[in-house]
Amino acid sequence: MNPATRSPLTWAVHLSVLLLVALWTLPTAGLLISSLRDKDQLAVSGWWTALSTSTQNIVARAPGADTQVERDGKFVISGDVLEGTAAGEVSAFGFSSQKPTAFKAGETAELNDGEKLTVQADGSFEIVSDTKMEGSRGQRIFFTAAIPPRFTFDNYVEVLSAEGIGASFINSLTVAIPSTIIPILIAAFAAYALAWMPFPGRAILIAVVVGLLVVPLQMSLIPLLKLYNGVGAFFGVPAKTYVGIWLAHTGFGLPLAIYLLRNYMAGLPREIMESARVDGASDFDIFVKIILPLSFPALASFAIFQFLWTWNDLLVAIVFLGAGQDELVLTGRLVNLLGSRGGNWEILTASAFITIIVPLIVFFSLQRYLVRGLLAGSVKGG
Amino acid sequence: MQQLVFAVGTMVAGVLGCAAYFWGTSYILDLIFPSKGRSGVEASRNLRITNAIRPWLFLAPALFALTIYLIYPVIMSVWFSVHDRAGQNFVGASNYVWMLNDGEFRQSIFNNFLWLLVVPALATFFGLVIAALTDRIWWGNIAKTLIFMPMAISFVGAAVIWKFIYDYRAEGTEQIGLLNAIVVAFGGDPQAWITLPFWNNFFLMAILVWIQTGFAMVILSAALRGIPEETVEAAVIDGANGWQIFFKIMVPQIWGTIAVVWTTITILVLKVFDIVLAMTNGQWQSQVLANLMFDWMFRGGGDFGRGAAIAVVIMVLVIPIMVWNIRNAAKEMKGH
Numbered sequence: 001m002n003p004a005t006r007s008p009l010t011w012a013v014h015l016s017v018l019l020l021v022a023l024w025t026l027p028t029a030g031l032l033i034s035s036l037r038d039k040d041q042l043a044v045s046g047w048w049t050a051l052s053t054s055t056q057n058i059v060a061r062a063p064g065a066d067t068q069v070e071r072d073g074k075f076v077i078s079g080d081v082l083e084g085t086a087a088g089e090v091s092a093f094g095f096s097s098q099k100p101t102a103f104k105a106g107e108t109a110e111l112n113d114g115e116k117l118t119v120q121a122d123g124s125f126e127i128v129s130d131t132k133m134e135g136s137r138g139q140r141i142f143f144t145a146a147i148p149p150r151f152t153f154d155n156y157v158e159v160l161s162a163e164g165i166g167a168s169f170i171n172s173l174t175v176a177i178p179s180t181i182i183p184i185l186i187a188a189f190a191a192y193a194l195a196w197m198p199f200p201g202r203a204i205l206i207a208v209v210v211g212l213l214v215v216p217l218q219m220s221l222i223p224l225l226k227l228y229n230g231v232g233a234f235f236g237v238p239a240k241t242y243v244g245i246w247l248a249h250t251g252f253g254l255p256l257a258i259y260l261l262r263n264y265m266a267g268l269p270r271e272i273m274e275s276a277r278v279d280g281a282s283d284f285d286i287f288v289k290i291i292l293p294l295s296f297p298a299l300a301s302f303a304i305f306q307f308l309w310t311w312n313d314l315l316v317a318i319v320f321l322g323a324g325q326d327e328l329v330l331t332g333r334l335v336n337l338l339g340s341r342g343g344n345w346e347i348l349t350a351s352a353f354i355t356i357i358v359p360l361i362v363f364f365s366l367q368r369y370l371v372r373g374l375l376a377g378s379v380k381g382g
Numbered sequence: 383m384q385q386l387v388f389a390v391g392t393m394v395a396g397v398l399g400c401a402a403y404f405w406g407t408s409y410i411l412d413l414i415f416p417s418k419g420r421s422g423v424e425a426s427r428n429l430r431i432t433n434a435i436r437p438w439l440f441l442a443p444a445l446f447a448l449t450i451y452l453i454y455p456v457i458m459s460v461w462f463s464v465h466d467r468a469g470q471n472f473v474g475a476s477n478y479v480w481m482l483n484d485g486e487f488r489q490s491i492f493n494n495f496l497w498l499l500v501v502p503a504l505a506t507f508f509g510l511v512i513a514a515l516t517d518r519i520w521w522g523n524i525a526k527t528l529i530f531m532p533m534a535i536s537f538v539g540a541a542v543i544w545k546f547i548y549d550y551r552a553e554g555t556e557q558i559g560l561l562n563a564i565v566v567a568f569g570g571d572p573q574a575w576i577t578l579p580f581w582n583n584f585f586l587m588a589i590l591v592w593i594q595t596g597f598a599m600v601i602l603s604a605a606l607r608g609i610p611e612e613t614v615e616a617a618v619i620d621g622a623n624g625w626q627i628f629f630k631i632m633v634p635q636i637w638g639t640i641a642v643v644w645t646t647i648t649i650l651v652l653k654v655f656d657i658v659l660a661m662t663n664g665q666w667q668s669q670v671l672a673n674l675m676f677d678w679m680f681r682g683g684g685d686f687g688r689g690a691a692i693a694v695v696i697m698v699l700v701i702p703i704m705v706w707n708i709r710n711a712a713k714e715m716k717g718h
Binding site for chain 1: 385386388389390392393396397400401404405408412418433434436437438440441443444445447448450451452453454455456458459462469508511512515516518519522525527528529530531532533534535536537538539541542543544545546547549556557558559560563592595596597600601604624649652653655656659660672675676679686689690692693694696697700703704707708711712715
């Protein structure tokens, strides 16, 4: 490539990568921004307008007649239509849904029953009447206001306390941590045997592990559910327990763990092991003192995979842990919220962000190991 | 909080238990067949015995778990698929016959094939393009990290993210979903995307492509870097342009890796469940096999026979890839 043609081509590369990166990050960015917005603004304007002042049509209700005060021989109900929002500017108002913007801010509207309504630009309003007002329901006031952007953690506070996300967060941790650690040790010993201990049938076992890598989880669900029910009934314990799901995740994670670790251990230099053996070390010593420390990168890779997988899993959790309110993990809770609070985006976005924050932290801090694991984990072709 | 303590406790107990098992059995084995400090013949005999037994001690827990959680279920699923809803009476092939005549099942098979055609192809294509492009620019690694990021997000989380993008508001009101906002900005009519039969499949597939492209990119990027420099240099000297170098020199050298990426994503597609459950739960003709199977596991108290039959269908679709993987792994081990 000569310099003359390189420049525009490089620009094209930069631009197209920029476009692709935008395409891949905007969805998540939209979720994060939305979860931090005021819920009334979130409901009426797109997240890309989050920084601009939004014009909203709002309905407020004045307090009932029991709050009226007598002043200069007239009866007055006063208040603030913008109460609850931080600031804003009313541009127009009205008192019927047919003409919600009939009057400009500061003007006085004559209500049907002789009362006078004035709404100021700052949101304060007064209803003035010559006679005593009656009725417990206050006057409805329609108004259009320019509301400045408002960011808040209210959505997070709400989902953590009221929507059970906090409890589910603990449940997810409870499922994910042991499900990550327990398979590692089991797999490490098996991988060592498959990599460095000659015995008849070794090649077949390795082939079995490779085959099991791709067995669909769906195959396991019904027989295991039956098995768990049987075991639970036999011992008089609940069929759906944390121990049950830890073991299930262990079983499902083992093929990948054994495969990853075996490949890694098989690549370690033979000389180390032979010299240790000459010095009289047993297989057990060699494994614990030499292989295990050397295999740390592979162990870390698998741990990250398994953690992401168990944290993000929905299927195993709802089948083996149940879908009751107390045992729902984050993903299960989120699916429930999608059903029950489908239109409440302030709740969905905040909940979704809480469910993805832990994997994202793991991802960004340990990406190196994740990449290494991916490269080792996919069966090399050709 | 209490259960978290319980979890950590169990974890520690589990790890200690495992360690105790491996250490203990090894110790006992050496105790029964000692080789140290014995005379030549006896020592070598004992050494031979321990060497024959020890691998199986190391393998036993893993083999046990694999058998219970993967091998036994595969066999039992086939068994359940020829039995009635409670798994008691043999019903022959009637679950399979029901399946073939069931409109929802045929819909799922059709949708699954659509997914199989589109998702692996698009994810591999984007992954390859991004891998090739990011190798040429100084901020390529940052770009890769950002595109790789959705890998860490759960399918359900991704479903929420994308449902927000596809959000639909009645015509005339301001759209808060990005897609509809763009459509309206260009003068189109807003659509309730995920309720459009047939097309909604593609909107669901976009989610999986979004997640899996990073995986394809990482693997293919490593493969591209592994291409010998000389082949590219020779092509440059021969006057090949960028396209020719990429498609005629580089891509043919990484066919094997492309196939691996493709099959890995294919397997994932066959198992796709969370996305469909969270987005549509199979409504508006977007059903897929994995979600249908889950449906039958619990629908009306659960029909294990039909559920297992659907699982067997998924398994059968996976088997060719399984065989291919095993053959590749065997070939590679012989090469070592």
